Amino acid sequence: MVYILIKLTLKIITNMKRNLLILALLFSSVALLAQENMVTLSGGYVFTNVEEVDENADGFRINGLYEYNPQGGRFAHGASLGYIRTTATNTVGAQTSEYTLTSFPLYYAPKVLFGKESIKGFIKGALGTHYSGYKRTGALGELDTWDFGFYGGASLGIMKSFKEKMFVNLEYEWAYLSNSAYRDGFVNSIMGGIGIKF
Numbered sequence: 001m002v003y004i005l006i007k008l009t010l011k012i013i014t015n016m017k018r019n020l021l022i023l024a025l026l027f028s029s030v031a032l033l034a035q036e037n038m039v040t041l042s043g044g045y046v047f048t049n050v051e052e053v054d055e056n057a058d059g060f061r062i063n064g065l066y067e068y069n070p071q072g073g074r075f076a077h078g079a080s081l082g083y084i085r086t087t088a089t090n091t092v093g094a095q096t097s098e099y100t101l102t103s104f105p106l107y108y109a110p111k112v113l114f115g116k117e118s119i120k121g122f123i124k125g126a127l128g129t130h131y132s133g134y135k136r137t138g139a140l141g142e143l144d145t146w147d148f149g150f151y152g153g154a155s156l157g158i159m160k161s162f163k164e165k166m167f168v169n170l171e172y173e174w175a176y177l178s179n180s181a182y183r184d185g186f187v188n189s190i191m192g193g194i195g196i197k198f
Contacts, residue, residue, distance in 0.1 A: 036069040038076070040169060042193025048185055050088050050099050057101055059086035061189050065109060078109035080126070084187065097138030103177065103187070105130040105151045118161040122171075126153040130177055149179035153187075165197045 042065070047058040063082035069075070084103040089096060107128025113120050130151040136143045157171025173189040 036072045036197055038065075038067040038069065038167075038195055038197050040065040040067070040193045040195035042169065042171070042191040044189060044191035046084055046086055046187060046189045048086050048101065048187045050090070050101070050185075055088045055090045055099070057086040057088035057099060059084070059101075061085075061191060063189075063191060063193070065193075065195075067109070067111065069113075074113050076111040076113065078111060078124070079107075080109045080128075081106050084189075086187075095139040097136055097140070100135040101132070101185075102135075103130050103132040105175070105177075107151050113159075120159045120161075122157050122159060124155045124157070124171070124173075126151060126155070126173065126175055128152075132177060132179060134179075147179050149177055149184075152176050155189075159195075167195050167197065169193050169195065 041063075043060065043062045045058065046061045047056060049055070050057050061082060061084045063080060065078050065080045067076045067078035069077075082103075082105050084101075084105065086101045088099040088101075090099065091097075105126075105128065107126045107130075109124050109126055111122050111124040113122050115121050128151045129148055131146065131148050133144070133146045135145075153173055153175030155171045155173035157169055159167050159169045161167040170192050171190075173187075173191065175187045175189070176184065177187060178184045
């Protein structure tokens with residue numbers, strides 16, 4: 001009799017474990033279905049400073065951003081890859097120098113969303129690396145160098161949704177780029193973009 005009770009108890013415990021595992025998998029699947037993914041392609045105007053000559057440089061930026069938003073909440077995690085190109089001309093007396101700064105930033109972009117319905121504001125961080133080139137041509141000769149460095153910054157923006165799956169955004173980003181091959185610098189970007197949710 002005791003043997004039968006032990007065997008029955010073990011069978012009940014085994015069934016309970018199996019049922020709990022099924023429930024855990026079911027709830028995990030529901031959470032995965034509730035996530036929201038976003039892809040944004042943006043571009044815009046960039047301005048920076050060529051420190052060694054205290055000259056302003058400007059140009060353009062193209063940026064791609066993939067974001068994962070768990071359960072469509074206030075926080076999103078993103079990965080961004082971009083291309084930045086700025087140029088400047090500096091003239092001192094009879095000598096003119098041309099500067100071209102090119103950068104490929106790759107960074108983690110955490111985002112906090114606020115607001116409701118179709119218009120939302122956001123604050124986004126940037127923490128990663130960049131591969132950048134510095135080219136100077138002029139009367140003193142030519143210098144062309146490339147190097148990796150730290151990329152960090154923050155941005156502030158707004159999103160406007162259209163229908164259910166499309167949106168446009170406008171954002172301002174400030175970033176700091178460090179580099180061992182040439183001087184560190186700040187980059188300011190004003191971008192507009194279009195994105196999809198899936």
